[in-house]
Amino acid sequence: MNNFEFYNPTRIVFGKGQIKAIDELVPQSARVLILFGGQSARKHGTLDEVTAALGQRHIETFGGIEANPGYSTLMQAVELIHDKNLDFLLAVGGGSVIDGTKFVAAAVECEGDPWQEILVKGAKDIRSALPFGSVLTLPATGSEMNYNSVITRYETREKLSFRSELVFPRFSILDPTKSFTLPPKQLANGVVDAFVHIVEQYLTYPAEGRLQDRFSEGLMQTLIEIGPALLNNPTDYDLQANFMWTSSLAMNGLIGAGVPEDWATHWIGHEITALHGLDHAQTLAIVLPSVMQEQRAAKRDKLLQYADRVWHINEADEERRIDLAITKTRDFFEQMGVKTRLSDYQIGAEAIPLVVEQLEKHGLTRLGEREDIDLGKSRKILQASL
Ligand code: NZQ
Numbered sequence: 001m002n003n004f005e006f007y008n009p010t011r012i013v014f015g016k017g018q019i020k021a022i023d024e025l026v027p028q029s030a031r032v033l034i035l036f037g038g039q040s041a042r043k044h045g046t047l048d049e050v051t052a053a054l055g056q057r058h059i060e061t062f063g064g065i066e067a068n069p070g071y072s073t074l075m076q077a078v079e080l081i082h083d084k085n086l087d088f089l090l091a092v093g094g095g096s097v098i099d100g101t102k103f104v105a106a107a108v109e110c111e112g113d114p115w116q117e118i119l120v121k122g123a124k125d126i127r128s129a130l131p132f133g134s135v136l137t138l139p140a141t142g143s144e145m146n147y148n149s150v151i152t153r154y155e156t157r158e159k160l161s162f163r164s165e166l167v168f169p170r171f172s173i174l175d176p177t178k179s180f181t182l183p184p185k186q187l188a189n190g191v192v193d194a195f196v197h198i199v200e201q202y203l204t205y206p207a208e209g210r211l212q213d214r215f216s217e218g219l220m221q222t223l224i225e226i227g228p229a230l231l232n233n234p235t236d237y238d239l240q241a242n243f244m245w246t247s248s249l250a251m252n253g254l255i256g257a258g259v260p261e262d263w264a265t266h267w268i269g270h271e272i273t274a275l276h277g278l279d280h281a282q283t284l285a286i287v288l289p290s291v292m293q294e295q296r297a298a299k300r301d302k303l304l305q306y307a308d309r310v311w312h313i314n315e316a317d318e319e320r321r322i323d324l325a326i327t328k329t330r331d332f333f334e335q336m337g338v339k340t341r342l343s344d345y346q347i348g349a350e351a352i353p354l355v356v357e358q359l360e361k362h363g364l365t366r367l368g369e370r371e372d373i374d375l376g377k378s379r380k381i382l383q384a385s386l
């Protein structure tokens, strides 16, 4: 097992009716900005509940954060915070709103150009950020319990990420009833995103992370079990509760501690979203099966373990076992209703050179657990995804 440091200070308050706990979690004297997305938080009453829980505190609201949160939109929130002298942020939504809030928290205190400082330079010089909490309405990204954020600059079609310990949420309210209203597409996206997060911290090479492997296998099996059931029963409390906790644990640093990681699928996926507007999870469902195929030799031992322990495949022939494991992964995404080919989204071979060019521009030229996915391999992965 590799050396590691594990730090996760986010308080999780889990369960039905927990939004009222906000009253104890936000300082009494706070001047609060509630950030949310399009209409879902307002329409389904979550915003009202949050406002009620904040009681007499000074509150301002900022809506309109896009799915794939936009830099220009978020900079308007930064302005509002300065204008109204606000000092505590509350994100109400899915990964986009929480990621956007992380960026806003850092940008408010940033000297210099926030895009450059936080996203291009990766926030390494950022010294402070506003405190914030979140109310999760869409299990998927794990943003509610991690220090990552992914921001899109629509003007230049760039999607960049940053990580900083300064943007761990102080708390996150995980009330599974809040995701009862998710449409099938968002549920499916969430299951696929969480599943791929686990795969990218698991499917590398054996590193004697026995517990990490078994955590990962347990999380993947839980998603395989509950994913299709959720599509049929989105208002089943226990299914949603398992989904919410699984997706948080998939991306809170726990399963990746002490083991190699391979984020190639995510990096390539981000470029596809930036250029073609696909949902985050759609890009992952397209790219992952091709990464598995292209890297099958390098990932051989873990692919066999994955085939055995996650999918219970026990064919005699090892190559056949790996083939089946890749097929079952693709079939799972398709079963959830997420298409797994670029052509399913009307994207053809002519789109590939620009994706590769953007990977190069963003320095993503040595991906994978052994940094052996160069631009040539990324191109092959994309071609295999057509
Ligand atoms: O905007 P509204 O009207 O609120 O609708 C949202 C949005 O259109 C809707 N929604 C959310 N909660 C709902 C709901 N609809 C009905 N009922 C509810 N309870 O769902 C739509 C998608 O929301 P979004 O927040 O965009 O989805 P998700 O949570 O999948 O977040 C995706 C973003 O997170 C980034 C992605 O790149 C993408 O930008 N990621 C963040 C990560 C992190 N911070 O660690 C890691 C991930 O790999 C990912 O890259």
Ligand code: ZN
Binding pocket: 141, 193, 194, 197, 266, 280
């Ligand atoms: Zn993701």
